[in-house]
Amino acid sequence: MSEVKTRFAPSPTGFMHIGNLRTALYAYLTAKSQGGKFILRIEDTDQDRKVDGAVQVIYDTLSIAGLRNDEGPDCGGPNGPYVQSERLDIYRKYAQQLVEQGDAYYCFCTKDRLAKLHEEQESPDFKGRHGYDGHCRHLPKAEVEALLAAGTPYVIRQKVPQDGVTAYHDVVFGDVSVSNSELQDIVLIKADGFPTYNFAHVIDDHLMEVTHVTRGSEYVAQTPAYILIYRAFGWEHPTYIHLPLIMGKDAEGNVSKLSKRHGSVSFQDMIEDGYLTEAIINYIALLGWNPKTDEEMFTLAELEKRFNPEAINKSPAIFDYEKLLWFNGQYIRKLSADEFYEKALPFIRQAVKNESIDMRKLAALLQQRLEKMTQIPAQLTFFDALPEYSNELYVNAKSKSTLESAPQALAKSIEVLEGLDEWTNEKLYYALKDVAAELGVKANAVMWAVRVAATGTLVTPGGATDILDILGKEESLNRLKNGLARF
Ligand code: GLU
Numbered sequence: 001m002s003e004v005k006t007r008f009a010p011s012p013t014g015f016m017h018i019g020n021l022r023t024a025l026y027a028y029l030t031a032k033s034q035g036g037k038f039i040l041r042i043e044d045t046d047q048d049r050k051v052d053g054a055v056q057v058i059y060d061t062l063s064i065a066g067l068r069n070d071e072g073p074d075c076g077g078p079n080g081p082y083v084q085s086e087r088l089d090i091y092r093k094y095a096q097q098l099v100e101q102g103d104a105y106y107c108f109c110t111k112d113r114l115a116k117l118h119e120e121q122e123s124p125d126f127k128g129r130h131g132y133d134g135h136c137r138h139l140p141k142a143e144v145e146a147l148l149a150a151g152t153p154y155v156i157r158q159k160v161p162q163d164g165v166t167a168y169h170d171v172v173f174g175d176v177s178v179s180n181s182e183l184q185d186i187v188l189i190k191a192d193g194f195p196t197y198n199f200a201h202v203i204d205d206h207l208m209e210v211t212h213v214t215r216g217s218e219y220v221a222q223t224p225a226y227i228l229i230y231r232a233f234g235w236e237h238p239t240y241i242h243l244p245l246i247m248g249k250d251a252e253g254n255v256s257k258l259s260k261r262h263g264s265v266s267f268q269d270m271i272e273d274g275y276l277t278e279a280i281i282n283y284i285a286l287l288g289w290n291p292k293t294d295e296e297m298f299t300l301a302e303l304e305k306r307f308n309p310e311a312i313n314k315s316p317a318i319f320d321y322e323k324l325l326w327f328n329g330q331y332i333r334k335l336s337a338d339e340f341y342e343k344a345l346p347f348i349r350q351a352v353k354n355e356s357i358d359m360r361k362l363a364a365l366l367q368q369r370l371e372k373m374t375q376i377p378a379q380l381t382f383f384d385a386l387p388e389y390s391n392e393l394y395v396n397a398k399s400k401s402t403l404e405s406a407p408q409a410l411a412k413s414i415e416v417l418e419g420l421d422e423w424t425n426e427k428l429y430y431a432l433k434d435v436a437a438e439l440g441v442k443a444n445a446v447m448w449a450v451r452v453a454a455t456g457t458l459v460t461p462g463g464a465t466d467i468l469d470i471l472g473k474e475e476s477l478n479r480l481k482n483g484l485a486r487f
Contacts, residue, residue, distance in 0.1 A: 004036025006212045008062075008069070009201060011043045012054030015266040016061040018319070019216065019246045019258065022284045026243060027214035028067045029285070029307035039208055040072030042083040043201065045194045055083075061267050064277055066300050071208070079208040084200050091195040094203050094233070095156045095188050103232035104188055106154045107136040108147050131184040132157070156189040158199075158229065166224035171241045172312045173217070178224040186225060198222070202229045205238055212309070214241040241309050244288045245316040255318065263321045274347075274374030276335075279328040287317040297330065329371040340367045347376035352383045361470050365462040382455040383471070386479055389456035391486055399444035406449040407487035412439055413450050414480050423473045428465035453483025 008024040010016075031038040040062065042055055059074055071077025081087055098104035113135070121130050137159060139147075148154070160183045167177035188199035195203070205213060220242045230237040247255045248262030264270045270280055278299065285303050286296065289312050298306065332340065341363040348359055348366075362383075366376060381387060394406035401409075412435045420431055432450060436443040451464035454476060460467060468476040 002209070002211060004031055004034040004212060005039060005208070005210050006031040006036065006214055007039040007041050007205065007208065007210050008067075009041040009043050009204075009215070010058055011046065011049065011197075012051060012058060013049065014051035014054040014057060015268060016057060018265055018267060018270065018280075018284060021061065021065065021267050021280075022246065022287055023215055023243060024062065024067055025065070025281065025284060025303075026241070026289070026307075026309070026312070027212075028069075029303055030212050030214055030241060030309045032304040033307045033309075036211070037070040038067070039077065039210065040069040040074070040082060041204060041208065042073055043197060044083060044085045045197065045200055047085075047192065047194060057268070064271075065267075065281055066277075082208075084195070084204065087200070087204070088193060088195070090207070091189065091200055091203055092193070095195070095199065098158070098188070098229075098232055099156060101232065103159050103229075104156050105137055105139070105159050105185075106144050106148065107132075107157045107185075107187075108139075108152050108154045109135055110153075134185060137185065153191050155187045155191050157185040158188055158225065160185055160225065160228060166227055168223060168227055168237065168240060170220065170223075171212075171239060171309050172244070172314045173220055173242055174314075176220060176223065178221065180224075180228070183225045183228070188229075198226065199229065202226050206230070206233070206235050210238050212239045212241055214243065214309070217242045217245055217314075241312065243312065244314050246287055247316045247318050249318055249320075255316075258319050262319065272374075274372035274376075275324065275328050276331045276343075276373075278334075279324065279331040282331070283324045283327045287319065288312050296327075325371045332367060332370050332372075335367070337364060337367070343373060344370075344376060347373050348380060351377035351380035354384050356472065357383055358470055362461075365466050365470070369461065379459075379461045382457045382460070386482065387456045389452070393452045393456070393458055394449055396448050399448040400442050401445045401448040401452075403487070405439075405441055405445050406452070407484055408439060409435065409441070409446040409449040410453055410480050410484040413446060414477060414484065417468075417473075417477060417480070420473075423469065425465050425469040428468050432465060449483070450480065454479045 006027040008027045010020055010024070028038045040058070042058070044050065055073070062069060069075065071079065071082065073080070073082040095104060099106065117133060120126060121128070136157070161180045164180045165177050166180055166183070167175060169175055186198050187196050189195050223240060227237050246258045248258040249255050250262060258265055264273050267280065271277070281300055282298050285298060285307070289307065291306050292311060335343070341360055344363045344366060345359060348362055352359070352362070362380070366379070370376065391403065394401055394403060413432060416431050416435050417428070420427060432446050433443050436446040439446070447464040451460060451467060454464065454467050454471060471479070
């Protein structure tokens with residue numbers, strides 16, 4: 001078999017939907033798992049949807065995600081150009097060939113005529129076949145030539161055989177077949193001279209020697225029409241790998257196509273939301289594929305070895321943000337202290353302006369429990385200044401902290417900590433344990449009171465001594481004294 005070649009063929013819309021990124025990933029993995037090549041092609045034939053900078057978003061996303069393409073507009077290759085708007089002559093030539101062969105035809109129907117046709121077909125009394133009625137399918141050659149010579153606007157349509165069945169085998173969806181009578185004479189070349197997706201991708205996939213087409217399942221039913229185009233040219237069609245839909249679940253448990261109301265849906269938004277690229281890639285790799293074992297943690301390099309398109313599941317995949325968060329926490333913990341510090345610092349700085357705080361210590365604390373970077377600022381609001389808080393915070397049954405025990409714990413802690421010569425987490429820990437022993441209370445009761453006095457906050461990124469250590473001796477003692485004075 002010839003070398004496996006897959007492609008990712010996004011339309012430059014300005015953002016990368018997570019479903020598109022999964023398509024890119026699966027196409028990449030399909031190639032890499034078989035030692036093949038991965039092509040990037042920009043499908044920009046819809047001129048109305050052009051967005052400045054959109055192609056750059058595609059390059060950046062693939063590069064951040066580590067999906068390196070072997071051919072494409074950025075790196076060239078033997079079958080370029082890789083941008084459809086630079087290939088218009090190619091499409092035109094092949095469309096004309098189809099017209100000459102009798103597999104396509106010029107259609108001069110005006111917008112008005114098509115609108116009227118559509119209106120008639122919408123009527124409840126309409127009994128015929130929906131869609132284009134084939135009005136120009138059998139125009140005499142001379143008439144076509146006269147209309148062309150007169151400069152009449154036209155499109156080129158596929159001439160679909162009116163009988164027979166077109167079938168193919170999809171790697172994920174199995175055997176698919178459609179009666180040709182159900183297919184439309186779709187437009188191949190539009191009035192503006194640009195090809196449609198329907199036509200351009202067939203020509204490109206053939207000329208770029210694509211062996212496996214990996215794309216969303218919205219194209220399953222339309223694929224027989226594409227196969228008819230391949231056949232008209234006498235070309236072999238590629239293997240099709242249509243991917244299951246990605247759904248989202250709302251708060252009420254209703255499932256629908258993943259959209260903004262479920263959460264972030266673009267790669268950029270997810271990154272801004274604090275998710276790590278590795279976690280996103282690992283998670284979306286499992287959205288429709290699994291290794292048939294219990295393993296879930298995969299780096300891209302591992303996926304390149306393990307992925308098998310035959311194991312893609314056709315049932316819709318549900319995007320589970322909780323699970324992504326779990327993956328993210330796992331990947332945060334895998335970062336080295338330096339890597340984490342670098343990523344976390346901008347978020348820490350959002351909440352902590354005090355220069356004397358040891359940011360590295362703070363980062364080390366955060367790395368143990370964090371699920372995503374954007375959770376950082378809200379956890380650190382007490383560092384720069386003690387917030388307003390209620391004495392009710394001192395009451396905690398589990399730690400056996402009460403409004404009576406707390407001031408005692410604080411008073412004794414202040415006394416002991418003032419005499420502490422070395423202000424380290426470890427020394428602080430043993431000092432507070434001694435305080436508890438002297439008072440005859442549980443260590444937790446002392447830790448609780450001290451932590452509340454030091455932070456004025458119930459949920460904190462570390463325990464009492466972690467926080468005292470970072471706040472430093474002077475600030476810590478001020479806060480504990482302030483706590484004591486409240487009673
Ligand atoms: N340009 C199409 C899209 O963005 C690509 C479909 C395909 O991969 O063939 O939906």
